[in-house]
Amino acid sequence: MTVLSASMAKGPPLCPSCLDIFNSQTEPVDLSLAISQLSMHAPKAHHRSVSSLQEAVDTGCPICAVVSTNLPPGSLSSSPDEPVTSFRIAQNEGNLDLTVFINVNNLNNPVYFNTSQLDECRSGHDRAASSGLRGLALCERWISDCLHPESDTGSERHTSCRNHRARSQSAILKRPRIIMQLRKKDNEEGQLSYRVRPYPSSGGVLYATVSHPDWTDDNAFAGTGVDAKCTDPTDEIGPWTETARLPVCFREAAQVAIAGGVEYLWIPKMCSLRKQQPQDEAEGDKDEDENSMRTRAHIYAGSAFNIAAMACTRPTDPLLPLSLTPIVPVVRPAWTASRQQEQQQQKAVAIYKRGSFADSVRRNSPLWGTSNFQMEILLAPATLYCARDQLWWQCFHGHGSCGILCSEALAMVKGGSGGDDGTIGQIKEAPTAYGLEPLLSLPGPPDLRGFKSFPECLSAAWTNAVRSYSTITTPSPAVRKSIIDAIAECMSLFLADTAPVYAHGCWSADIVEQLAWHVVVPDADKHPSRGGEEVLPCRDPSIPTWSWLSIAGCSTRFEFPISTVPGVTSGNKHANAPHLSPLGAAQFSIPSSSFASDSAAKNGGGAAAVLVRNAPLVPARVGLREDNPPYPYDTVLELQGLGKACAYWDSREELDRVRVPFSGHVSPVADRSSGDLYFAWPIFAHFYESRGVIEARGVLLRLWVEDRDAVVHDNNHDKMFVRCAWFRYSEQVGAERGREAIANLLDPGQRGSAVRMDFMVV
Structure with missing residues (x-):
């Protein structure tokens, strides 16, 4: 023994x-x-x-x-x-x-631990095995595996990571204007110094980035070189300064970068690109903010990896909670001794508590819920999450993870090595506790490697990004839009030349499915003081109504029904899943109308409408329910030829258009012929014959016209609609009735209520 x-x-x-x-x-x-x-x-x-x-x-x-x-x-x-x-x-x-x-x-309470096998003979890991896995040693291991091809396992497992970095070097990305350069003094281990300098004109350098809260306490940076001159770089290169003068958070970030073989570091607080503008130049401030947001997105997309200070509430807080105390023991089990000769090397295992990414990283973090941070981790090819008690690593190798905006779209190859243009790369690895064991307890976004075409892959990645990003609170709708536009701009630089077009938070690939969103309204019962009236969000008039970006302050969910079971939908696109196909096709358009022209002008041009081709429209009537349910669920929708449906309103303005005319008069389905005209566009419809259920889901449209009579009486007039709600219709019917209703939607007849036509949503 x-x-x-x-x-x-x-x-x-x-x-x-x-x-x-x-x-x-x-x-x-x-x-x-x-x-x-x-x-x-x-x-x-x-x-x-x-x-x-x-x-x-x-x-x-x-x-x-x-x-x-x-x-x-x-x-x-x-x-x-x-x-x-x-x-x-x-x-x-x-x-x-x-x-x-x-x-x-x-x-009989369980406490769970994970272990991971280590190869003690690997270069650079002997120090970690001899003293336990310290925080900095872990970071060195992960970064080396991911960045450096000479690493034994990294050369085999991180091809997508290196391909992405190679593409980022060749892409037309904006680079930092100023950056921190790091170096170690000769023969003095641990003595690290830095200088602030312009970005090397030769380009092609690897640099790490840092994500940190927006600290406004400049006293914490006194004497560190973080001053006004850093935001106005010249050709001069600053003097070498010991990193001991930096706040603890940034000092340890520099140690992580140099341990990973990266000698340049970009820290927003130290290398800010935003200049101070006079207070009376409001428009100039807006333009500068937008330019800075785009530049910031480019900088993170072109980095080698990102360091996220998840637990630092002040710049003086430590970044690496494991840097001093080695709390991850390494053990060589006795049962491995009998296999030593076969493996020709001794194996050991690291032991660590099984953690939850949500508990360790997201919960109570001053950084997680900020809009800039979500953009940064989405675009960075890899991220090191430094939490209070654990470290997590995420890169393109492996599978995705719940709660993190997926970066799968950036893994789509453009100009990749080996002639793999147009292929779909791997997606990001799940955040890994101590970088050793994938987190299996949380459901992940769709595995994009299962999709067969580029547009399908992009659509699945983007709908997941929208669903996640819409939950993030931003200072204003304009900031929200500038961030998501900056993300899309960076993505487009990595995509193939034949990639879809982007506009207002959506891509032209599978644009119909990207319209299948609805607003998640908080429970009105939780806001008794307001009676629920302020729960429904307002709409941003500068953004087209078909875009999820037009609804500020609420999260967005997608509904993709499947063809096998009624009532079952998915918020993500899944490869090989029996999703229903949409009724009708669509494309971006700029119609010649004052409404669309104004909208396009406010957004710097671009698509202000979605042109829908050969899609069914069902006349609809809207009224108030007699049982007086709580706002905003007090309306009833009736689809001509189908029956009653549920409407989930996008904004307070659209619902008030329905409620105000009925003030003092309650009617279950009142005739609105003298007011707004509503039509339902069933994006998805299906008859589940085995269950005897017919279902339809889609958007409720309100006819928008400059001359209403001209449109009502002239069928050849280009009809334009405003999106106002998402609807769901479901009914238990007989086989004959179900087939007839679906046939009417798929191929409208002379007596059918639905009419197939071309129209625009503005």
Whole structure:
């Protein structure tokens, strides 16, 4: 029997009870092969008494320290026949899952740990294995794997990452005007200095970026070189200064960059591009802000990787919570000894608490909910998330993750190596706790590698980005639009020359599906003081009504129904899923009308309308419900030839147009022939014959005209509509009725209520 010696457990000292976990000659059971047999493997004893557990905590055992934080408060009692803690260890997809059970006070609470296999013979990792995985050592490992082709595993696993960086170097991206240059003094380990200088005219340099909160306390930067002259670069290069003069957050960011082999660093606070404008030049301020936003987006898109200061509330807060205390132990299990000759190298595992990205990174972070940060992590090819107690790494290699704006669209190859133009690259890796184990507990965005065409891939990526980005609070609709436009502009520089056209938050690829959004309205019951009246958002009149950007302050969801089960929709486009095809096609357009011309002028030109081709329109009537439900759910919609439907209004203005004429008069479906004319455009419609259910989902349109009579009586007049709501229609019907209704929508007849026509949504 091989006993783990001191040389086999590196870093923080594990107590004898924890060492025994890895002291078996028999490999743990494989969950993927014997999940049904797991119940047969009873947990084994860990600590027999509370005093033994406390002693292990006092001596610094990291596993027991984590377990102790999960003990119930108050006095602890245990059964004499049962250990205070027990454990179960099993293999799961090549890694080890360790669970420690707390058996006090009649509880059986699990504490989960992940492990990851390390190759101690790899260059640069010996120091980490000999002292435990410290924060800076982890960062060096991840960055080296991702950036440098000479890395053993990096050359095989991070092809998409390097392809993206190669494309960013050749793309016409704006570069920083000024940047920090880093260097280490000769023969003085750890002595790092910096200077602020113009971006090298030769170009082609790798630089890291930093995402940090918008700190306004300039006193924290006194004496660091962060002053007004940094925002007005000249040809002069500043003197070398020790990074010890920098605030702790930026000093550690410089250490991360240089550890990863990157000698240039761009920090917004130190290298700001925004100049101060006179207060009376409001229009100039607006133009400067927009230009700065675009430039900022370009800088992050062209970086080597990004460093996110998730937990820093002040610049003096530490960036790397793991930089001083090695809390990730490294152990070589006894069962690996028998395989050493086969593998010709000794394997070790790092042990760390299984964490949640949401709990570790997103929750209570001063940075996560800011609009600029969402743009930065979307465009950066890789991001290092520095949280309070964990580090997470995300890059193009691997799979996507929930809650993070997906960067899959940037992985689409343009001018890639090996003649792979037009192919679809890999998508971003899930944020990884300590960069070692993918986070499997959160659902991810669609795997874009399953799509067969470029437009499908772009549509799926963008709808997910819109869904996520619409939840972010921005100072104003104009800022929101400038940020999403900057993201799209950067994306277009990476896409193929035949890529779709972008306008107002949407791409021309699958534009019909991108109109299938609705506003997520908070529960009116949670706002009793306002009666729910202010819950529905207002519309930005400078943005076309068909765009989700026109609705400020509310999140947006998409609805993509499937053809197999009624009532089931997806907020993302999934490859090989039985999604319904839309009724009608569409394209961007600029009609000759005062409304559209004004809208285009306010947005600097571009598409102000969506021209819909050969799509069905169903006359609709709108009224107030008799049962007087809470605002904004007090309307009823009736589709001619179909029946009643539910309307989910986009904005307060559109709903008020319906409610005001009915003031003092309640009618379930009143005739509005003397007021606005409404039509329903079913984007999706299907008869689920096996269930006897017909469903239709789409947008409710209000006829917009300069001369209403001319449009009503002249069928050849170009009809223009304003989007006002999303509707859902569902009814249990007989087979004959269902087939007839769907046939009327797909191929309208002489007696049908729906009429196929071309029209514009402005």
